[in-house]
Amino acid sequence: MFDWLSQTVIGRIGDFDVLRFVNPLIGSDNGGNVFAGATLPYGMAKAVADVDGQNTGGFSTDGSHVTGFSSMHDSGTGGNPSLGNFPLFPQYCPENELDNCKFSIASRATNYINDSVIARPGYFGLTLENGIHAEMTTAEHTAIYQFHFPLEKSSNGSTLSPLMLLDLTDLWASRQKATISVDDSTGRIKGQGTFLPSFGAGSYILHFCVDFKNAPVQDSGVWVNDRAGTEPKTLSVTRGFNLFYLQAGGFVRFERPTSGNLSARVGLSFISTDKACQNAEKEIPGPTYDFEAVRMRAETAWRQQLSPVSVEAGDVSLDTQTSFWSAIYRIMISPQNYTDENPHWEDHGSNAEPYFDSFYCIWDSFRVQHPFLTIVDPATQSQMVRSLLDTYKHEGWLPDCRMSLCKGWTQGGSNADVVIADAYVKNLTGIDWSLAYSAVVNDAENEPPDWSNEGRGGLMSWKKLNYIPYLDYDYLGFGTNSRSISRTLEYSYNDYCVSTLAKGLGKDHSKYLARAQNWMNLYKADQNSSINGSDTGFTGFFQPKYMNGTWGYQNPIACSPLTDFCSLTSNPSETFESSVWEYQFFVPHDMATLIKFLGGPDRFVTRLDYFHSSGLADIGNEPVFLTVFNYHYAGRPGLSAKRAHSYIPSAFNASTSGIPGNDDSGAMGAFTAFSMMGLFPNPGQNVYFITPPFFEAVSVTSPVTNNTATIQNVNFDSSYKNIYIQSAMLNGEPYNKNWVGHEFFLQGWTLELVLGANESEWGTRDEDLPPSVSTGGTMEYF
Template sequence: MWLLFAASFSLAIAADSSDVLQYVNPLIGTDNGGNVFAGATLPYGMAKAVADVSGQNTGGFSPDGSNITGFSHMHDSGTGGNPSMGQFPLFPQYCPDDVIDNCQFPKYNRAVNPVLDSVVAKPGYFSLSLENGMQAEMTVTQHTALYNFVFPQNATSNGTALSPVMLLDLTDIYDTRQNATIIVDPSTGRIQGNGTFLPSFGSDSYVLHFCADFAGAQVIDNGVWVNNRAGTEPKQLFVTRGFNNFYLQSGGWVRFQRPSNGTITARVGVSWISADRACSNAENELPNPLTAFNATRTRAENAWRKQLSPISLQTAGVNQSYVENFYSAIYRTMISPQDYTGENPLWSSSEPYFDSFYCLWDEFRVQLPFLNIVDPSQVSRMIRSLLDTYQHEGWLPDCRMSLCKGWTQGGSNADVVLVDSYLKNITGVDWNLAKEAIVNDAENEPIDWKDEGRGGLQSWKRLNYIPYLDYDYLGFGTNSRSISRTLEYSYNDFCLSTLAGGLGSADEHTKYLARASNWRNLFKADQTSSINGTDTGFVGFFQPKFLNQTWGYQDPIACSPLTDFCSLTTNPSETFESSVWEYQFFVPHDMAGNIQLLGGPDKFISRLDYYFSSGLADISNEPVFLSVYAYHYAGRPALSTKRAHSYVPAYFNATTTGLPGNDDSGAAAAFTIFTMMGLFPNAGQNVYLISAPFFEAVSVTSPATNRTATIRSTNFDPTYENVYIQNATLNGKPYSKNWIGHEFFTEGMTLELTLGSNESTWGTSDADLPPSLSTSTGSMMYKMMF
């Protein structure tokens, strides 16, 4: 029922010749742990309305067959950690015998099965039917969710005609509410209030406010409910979490005379400032909710059409599911970060404020580099928001959700985000302030580095690596990840050296370029690796090292799919969410140096092949993404294409289970997009690795310059037998490099790739390889990026 492939159908026309929204399916990745938000949202919108389920509810809705517990108004998309947000859900029902106390109030008591084949998910719109006959549809503005609830006609119980009832629950998806207030207006039925909740992957707590109005029916009575009982008095309530493990459940309710068409419209404004602000948001954005639904949906659709408009395809017989996969992935990259400008209660500023950077460890590699291409004006606002956070909180965030500081996973990866945008010519940013913020990450240690900045900087500066069981008395965090933090700090410092060089600070450029080589200090040349007692045959791996510079040990396959998952909160290790095998390929700025350290190109390729074929590679995890294309650096770009085509569409496809893990706020989506486009970024550098696209032609019009870049395939084969580049031209001239810079997009170049069925010599010579720090081109690398 939920497979979205049209196996025998192929699209023979250019996707840009019809409405692009027909190729967007928000249900992709909503099952099997993808955690994608399927509901109604604007691009980067704050209000996000959907039906919440009792099963896989991290993103709200999943077609997993579990029950619907409510309809809530704010969500994150594709995240790991605990389920996020989903506050103040509405729930429509009839009460048996028309007695309020006969209603089902707690969420798991009232839950009802959805009619799965009734679900409609489109950009800016979501609807479904429940097995009890209720129907719901929803759309949104920036800060307001708009619902139409249709109650079955002629509902009776024991001969008594039933009146529609709307419940509002003072909870969130994960039941983290600490306390809440609610006020019900006796005459209008307006319900407003707030609640204090916990973030899903971070510290502290946050307060969210709401304002719910109803239209289309006359109010009979209303009040509040607690646990399993309700009353018409009082009209307001303050509720705490409850005692020990007992979660006190409560909310408000309104009963209506049944309208002739059975439809009750609900308008829910949300705000981080106050309940009054939530009401004004709703009133300003939707002053006439009863008649606004269709126009609101149309505005949302048009907003998405504009966002998707820079990219068009010539598909030449490609299966339609590939087109759906591609455009749906573009859509998912723009669900978050979320634009909360004007809604930040933490400090006063005229700068933009974005939230749900969840987390930059995931987003810096592919999602934000993609937005640098197709939405540079919004990226500029995001960068300004990150810098404004630095100015008011003292640190660039590495992860942020619901106004809270998220946990730092590796290095200070906002550094990479800023430098990548600098190299991609994002305008409107104070780049000297950006350098100041990154230098702060590199030089100063916060007291609580689990939330921001870098820990272990004393050891980093003195020993040039992060030690195993580091003695760090300056600050506090999870004292683990010594290998992955050493590798990531090395790259963070490389990015800082790049920005310093570009801004004319030669001394800082030299200083941080030297620190960019610290990754070498944890390479143990004689370390072996075995699987189930059998030696893999490869020697030399990163290993932890103590403060006294003696070696520790971590099994190179630990934290891989062959063993246990390692995170901050469970089974912490010296590599974060990845094995030593996985992290051995993460030296983005000096792949040539890494290749030599691992024995040269042939041995490097053999090691890569073993990694991918042995089950050690976890394609659901972001550190793997660049390693799919690492063959480029060893002079075998055809093998990158072969590897990429083995993952798309096998693991990234147009089904509800079409992701291998969390979408990670659009990171997996961006991996899909770049792979299908045939260009893959090395974030923090002006480098895109060239591969064979999945379409005859992909064209991208730069919003910054209004020039159109095109990647065109000669001898394109929609069965994907001809996926190896034989030769290439750039603007009609022979082009042998296996990479290209961002000017390809801004200057509107045409890259034509001639494809064949066998690997060729294209892109294989030393002169054709991407720049690396330790090569002759690498010493001038930062100059090449401007």
Template sequence: MPFLQGILSLALASATLAAKDDLSHVKPLIGSTNGGNVFAGASLPYGLAKPVADVDGQNTGGFSTDGSNVTGFSHMHDSGTGGNPSMGQFPLFPQTCADNVVDKCKFPKMARATPYKMGSVDAKPGYFALELQSGVKAEMTVSRRAALYRFTFPEEMTADGSLLDPLISLDLTDLWDSRQNATVSVESEAGRIKGNGTFLPSFGAGYYQAFFCADFVGAEVKDSGIWVNDRAGSEPKELFVTRGFNNFYLQAGGYMSFERPVDGVVTARVGVSYVSTEQACSNAEKEIPDPLGGFDKLRQSAEDAWSEKLEPIKITSGGTTDNMLAAFWSGIYRTMLSPQDLTGENPLWQSDEPYFDSFYCLWDAFRAQHPLLTILDPQAQSRMVRSLLDTFKHEGWLPDCRMSLCKGWTQGGSNADVVIADAYVKNLTGIDWELAYNGMVNDAENEPLEWSYEGRGGLQSWKRLNYIPYLDFDYLGFGTNSRSISRTLEYAYNDYVLSIVAKGLGKGDHTRYLSRADNWQNIFKEDQTSFLANGTDTGFRGFFQPKYLNGTWGFQDPIACSALATFCSLTSNPSETFESSIWEYLFYVPHDIAQLIKFIGGPKEFVARLDYFHESGLADIGNEPVFLTVYEYHYAGRPALSARRAHSYIPASFNATYSGLPGNDDSGAMGSFLAWSMMGLFPNPGQNVYLITPPFFEAVEITHPETKQTAIIRNVNFDKTYENIYIQSAKLNGKPYTKSWIGHEFFTEGMTLELTLGDKESNWGTSKEDLPPSLSDGIAQDEMQVA
């Protein structure tokens, strides 16, 4: 027995070391400029506390490597989002005051902004550090609901030769100055500043309250008080501040100055909460009981948490470059920054169920991020689905987008439906499927008053006309009356995945939703042409087009809202497609691509369109609707072209540089697209389908965290220059395998897929019986059932 225990311990230690080696490849600064908007600071997986330096440049995620100025160090952020900068409340700012006179310090945000030394930035999982031009070094690490900062001040002298005292201010603001009101209380004897504020969500409706509790240790408090605009004073010790009049934004907060310690280090522990100031203090005290001596131990704990999350994956690189490894592992890492686990931090209702926030937004995340979590962290994904269902139970609707306890704007369909269906067909456990079914039916049948942030609008027309009309007359609810094409296509898919769940649960109404899944066909205009901006005919006929209530056709230029035209959002340029062109949405029929291919004119024409779309500049690889189009060649019997298309974007658009993302990361959506592509499988979410291409490595192993079975994809004839990227033949568990797709049982049962590669396209996966299933094939309802 001792011998066996020793073997087991050795194996466990080896696995831990391997995971830590993988962690060394994670580079949180990938995507920290050029619009990647990543969160580059310290976090635990799905953690609430996310400390980082905030800058006055590209600050949507707080920090950017764009060389802009640091305005503070705040404790909560989202990662990779669009819209306004998210959260970033209550920033600390370390400085010294000339002649040790408090009013000679700089308190307002723009006045205190200081450049950072570019070569000083150090970002690793669970740790972030940089040095300001002032000479102050800032380091930070994290627990789940608290941040720990270590500020090291340089030795500076006053005119009379005495040392300058460190001062740390706290600002009652957030990243985009959305604060409505706030309070601060300074407790000098305890070395504590605490308070709260009311803020606006960055991409949604309503408001939320956040609470903080900051403790300063390692130095004796010399002076403390509050500041308002550019003045400060040691009395009073409490302050309530409102937004201010018109555009005059009142800036205010608290401060503490300290006798300079011998080592120049002042430590700050900041607990955060959405419930109360008392809970913020309790979070900090429980999670970081030793702020003065616990920094390195806390950092190690954060690294260990990340190593555990990466442990299911093992890579045999085959000589792949370090940059490719860094891009891959960093993509995996970013998929676990959000959604944030706010269990115990939800003041809106009482529940024993998990509560996750920062679903920002499911329209982006359902396509690749949540399917990736399903194989790497199924327990967390199950808890996220349960959180969505608990939100439905208490608020009446499944969320499509949610951040900071608020309802986010709905971008298209009801995409929680797809996340739920994906969990269902892949057998995630612990989920109340009757409640899930009820939530999905509610989306499909009932229109909310405000469908701008929940449910679906236009349901009366959807049921009567079988499409969403252009300029719809919708008196049941209110939202941005646009996106008639993209909503029609997305609703069709939402109803399809509902039919899958309904049939699996034995519900008789599954046929109703299955019939609605064909509604996309009602807005396909077979003679519609498409011209480029210079008048050149693209040569293709047949596109989706808007249709009026009376059944007559409207018009939207197929290239509008593409990468060759003007970006289309919900508000600034609303159109009949959301954030994508008709060209891009042409390929969005995930459940019946076979029928779409027939509409377009057959496989050859479909491939020609895909090629033109990706090679003409129409495709926007920086936005999520493009993801599946990279792999849709599979459905036309040309899986080799999917592999070639993936290599055209990696590493050209996805790489390990600071600007290594083609668009904002959208809470890990871009990272998960990259990870799937490099692993050699890509999901069609909501279905039990993964499309097969060769991995970017010699081999990939994924051990399922629940079944403990290991799935292996191994390349034969792999070469690191990526000349051999075409599958010549395949074996599954040692037997010939010709299908170009595989089901989720590959992961849960631990199968081995061996791909023999060559430098030319072969006939592997090209036969009709080897194509991925589609609804019109008549086999989809059987083959895409539960894994």
């Protein structure tokens, strides 16, 4: 239906062009919620067609109707649709009568022609069922659209006049108030609106500035509901009686140009309307609004962004290559660079700290997305860490989730601590580590008044009882008093990351290292688990515990795919968006002790196999990621490779439904890329688990050192029968550990893996396993 590859990517014809293997439509159906439109890497402007179906990312290939073309979006998020502000919509009004125009969302919604959709890095286009064709590309803060209006006549033979409306709304219809003005002589439309974040508290103000080219203005004005007039030229709207949502905006009607082509340039800013106009004029100057030049710059930016990675694909299928490169592409859509666009504190100009937004949410992204950027784009990852720290400096807390300049809801622990520790152990530069230590200690020691959107709650109990109790008594702050199990496990790892930074900076780390063992206090050794009345045969699970030390109960399969989904608002439970079964494997810093608790390596492997084969594993949500590779800690690295192949391509593939859940700002993409690359991170630690790449070889050139690291398969077959490592050579010397550190990438090492069809003894000895606190091998620094 969407033959994206048949569309020629302009540039480097005849040579390998990585953009031919990027399909932005992967995950545009089945709840992937990806942003499928045009953007730069980490770009603020994100232009796409918005639909009335699965529109969290704006566009979906679900066959729904186009309701507009807007220039701000997030990618892969859940919850309410995010952004999608100030959509434009092109149309002809029957008989050229203004009263015949369609202004409201329901009345103007129009089908798109399925096989007209073209999505490429930096470009998006489609044709509406009425024949109007739209294409778009972007600069940093500006989108440019080209609309082609086919020639149409009224009943009296006169040529119909194209009309462009702008709607003072967003995808969620969260607008609180807005203003608009239309210049009758130039057609310029300016204004601003106040909106709500889709998964957070507060509100944000966004400003816009729209200019048109190629056609003389015929008339203009404003519209309300489904009626418009040429007077007045300005309008202000608010929420009305009973919070009634008034649909309103502006319009400009044009004399149809001979070519039928009309260009629209949309400048955006969080600072002011004037700055929105300045952004547009600077980034896409007149008089021509050179669409092709802007698109070519976007393509060049994406080629450069993807250039650190290369593969020797051999006869690996086109779909497999597309899945890999598209995954890497999605990692770099968000977070978004809003530097110089943050109105909350005066930090603009040449000495401004970076400001990134759409950390949506760090609970998702700390696991794989940020570690991937640390490898392929360390300069930007360093800027993101600096942005987190600058937010702490000005607002008093590290974000755990942030979008649209607002605080997002905290899902679990204070997981920016993990991002910071990961940056430290992998030697990212340009970061104020003293400030970083202050920020993570603040998370560990101080409870905010409202810990629903920053910091940690329950710190009195955390420090006194050494766990988060079920039905905690907490008068220091307020938040959703649930997730006692998952918060205990996440706080444990957060404190481990604080101890890592403390030790590296020469601070006393013992207190936080001790707190990192608090997870043990919710392990109930005699707890069993049943499914449909049948005992699973496994004993020992995490369980909730009251303040007095007595046990509560949560069914270990609750909140799994076999039961109901558990979120902050829907069925809040003692685990967040995951079951006790899934969270039982989350002790990233001391897997050796956890394996002992669960009966030793063999019994651990049996339990892990059961988890992945019984329907309990939710591969569409991030907490499951590490479980795919936890076999390494039990001395069975081959089973990690086998498990990765069980999910790729069955759940992660090159189809429009090729993501099993929200892409979560690129987290699903990072899981796919790391798994196929053959090195998977344990975030916050200098550890990558070794499995065979899905290609003959994968190489990464470090942007820091310019050294190229390579993972090479010997006896590789594209049918993936040989997925078990028989032996390994690192820089020409035998290598038996089943993991490697970040120095592999920085120093440009070569790892050669000899593959076979059966498991071997490679990587199975105790000395081959990744480090754990209890084995004395943690806090590895590069």
